[in-house]
Amino acid sequence: MKRIVGLVLVLMFGFQIASRANEGMWLPMFIDRLNYEDMQKMGLKLTPEEIYSVNHSSLKDAIVMLNGGSCTAEVISKDGMLLTNHHCAYGVIQQNSTEEHNYLEDGFWAGNYGEELKADGMTASFLVRMEDVSDKINEALQDTMSEDERSQVIRQLSQTIKKEATEGTDYNASVKSFFGGNEFYLFVYKTYRDVRLVGAPPSSIGKFGGNTDNWMWPRHTGDFSLLRIYSDQEGEPADFDQKNVPLKPNYHLPLSIDGVEKGDFAMIMGYPGSTDRYLTASGVEMAITKDQPARVKIRGKRLDVMKEHMDADKKVDIQYASKYAGVSNYYKYFIGQTEQIKNNDVIEKKKELEKEFQRWVNKKPARKAKYGDALNLINEGYKELEEYILPQTYFGEAVFGSEILLMGYYLSPMRGILEQKDPDPKQLNAQIQRVKSRAKDFYKDYDVATDKDVTAELLKIYYNDIDKDIQPEYFKKIVKRKGPDFHDVADYIFRKSMLSDTNELKDFLNKPKARKLDRDPAVRLAGAFLSKYRNEISAKTSEINAKIDRGNRLFIAGLREMNPDKKYYPNANSTMRLTYGQVLDYYPRDAVYYNYYTTLEGVMEKKDPTDDEFIVPDRLVKLYENKNYGRYAADDGTLRVNFLTNNDITGGNSGSPVINGKGELIGCAFDGNWEAMSGDIFFEDEIQRTIVADIRYILFVIDKYAGASHLLRQMTIVKSEEETQKSTEPSIKEVKEAPKSQNNAERKK
Known part of the structure; x- marks a missing residue:
């Protein structure tokens, strides 16, 4: 939902507290004036130019x-x-x-x-x-x-x-x-x-x-x-x-195998995708009462059907592995975010901020004239959006959760071209090539039986849950003729559509005809849904979103004016950001303590050969039993697997480097913690954590488990004051004055 997951916001909410060093996704070009002293106090040894420079490495x-x-x-x-x-x-x-x-x-x-x-x-x-x-x-x-x-x-x-x-x-x-x-x-x-x-x-x-x-x-x-x-x-x-x-x-980056301890400085640079930290209380309420429960319901059914087919057929298991992982990841995310928004009392915190903002606005007539409508525009917009949020969510999650309908959507533009009296050959050929490109990957990882069952279940959910007045006439006609069993509905679509057979689609693309598309139920149904969405949902919601956009822009500008001495950072939007903090443990709830690292012993404690999520390779078991960890062991002889920091990250940061104060790689960020799943909307100071794969475990797996030591010889591995494994590799300090080719054209400009 655009308003829930895509807003570009501010942060910090104007609370009258000092900025926490671990909170913030900062644009690296502003580190010098915004954060550098804080970072130095926490252990950073690099200069701002060594972190971000246009003309030097x-x-x-x-x-x-x-x-x-x-x-x-x-x-x-x-x-x-x-x-x-x-x-x-x-x-x-x-x-x-x-x-x-x-x-x-x-x-x-x-x-x-x-x-x-x-x-x-x-x-x-x-x-x-x-x-x-x-x-x-x-x-x-x-x-x-x-x-x-x-x-x-x-x-x-x-x-x-x-x-x-x-x-x-x-x-x-x-x-x-x-x-x-x-x-x-x-x-x-x-x-x-x-x-x-x-x-x-x-x-x-x-x-x-x-x-x-x-x-x-x-x-x-x-x-x-x-x-x-x-x-x-x-x-x-x-x-x-x-x-x-x-x-x-x-x-x-050089890779440090010194390891980390509680309190160590940790910095992450990467490309966080999207946060909604300025989302108002009305936006949060819509997310957790309407949008996210719908997504969980639809994705849950889709996962159940896929898993059933994957468990029954090894080929399907490989074909759908990536699709399943993608659906599953945000299925659990939506569950967790809804739960933690409630647990962490996020809506009440938002309301308190809005009250504070409105009090500030009302103190001066000039402010009231400029910002007085901000929250009214936002709240009215979300109220108007309630009528359309479920049809909008179901359109994306249920209708185009069906792969055959998604492929039908890709063919829809071709229909308009073919229906012209004299179709433009260049325009037509461009569409044909576009479909061929999509089809190449589509059919490699496509199973008709799986998609047919998924389509049946998703169309059933859509038909039962969405007001019939918003549903396309062509869809209702098919259901009336072939229902009420939606497996019969899906069987009709797949039996009559050329899209269920890659060879039929190839034949069509060699000699495309408008009447072939007109008779194809998957193409027609995708077009009917798309037309209904554009004409009756998108047309209305675009006006509503414009109202919310204006309110948000005023609200954010007002907040920054209300707190002129506060350091603000922009919301994540897939641009490079830097976040800094410490390696740190936490207390998730009363009487519960979580250490800041885990070890290979924990892998063995979870080992379950009957559960494919917790199978442990025999070779890894043997390495554990022999304690064959080499130079990757911690001082106490254990092999650390993951550790925690209090850095501020979100989706898109997956794979980001976790870097120590000397600019050395100490880990690879890959997840956040359950208790702070509300963090994309409201940063949780005490409990928000980043989960990191320890670089020593990564190197251990490459070296000891995989026997791929030749890959390690390409890296610069450092430990304490010892010489690096590749001692000829320059440090940032040694190369910072030497302009590099990648930036030469820009430097000359």
């Missing part, structure tokens, strides 16, 4: 945005090797798995460059620079503009700014709004399109604990994988080609 040059912001990765070798989470590369691992070579089950480790596997569709982007362009955009905006007029001006100016920033380069750029549309920043990237899988542990390590342990502490998961970026011979981005070479990055 800095930590930012080792931080990678995967797939436009789905996850984060970090460069850990001079030949472009990346570390990220196992769940971030899960789709790639699944994509390359077969029944004969099941890398999900067995793991994968390339012996050399030539054995590394293609990661279809994955991209890796480096941030070249960020720039405040607020003045350029705001000077063209007027208070009298409607939200549509305002959006149009912002879009036009953003396109001009992006073009100016990238013209004559191979860069790509985006302009994003911050603080509810009060500020705007340009982000310039260099994006590489040839990414390959280097290594991944089996799921029994990389996903140990499965959905049961997801979002939970204590955790014992080796959630990591290795990728590599390839470039052309000149080091520039290129499509996949066997002639491409490993990228020579501007900087890569």
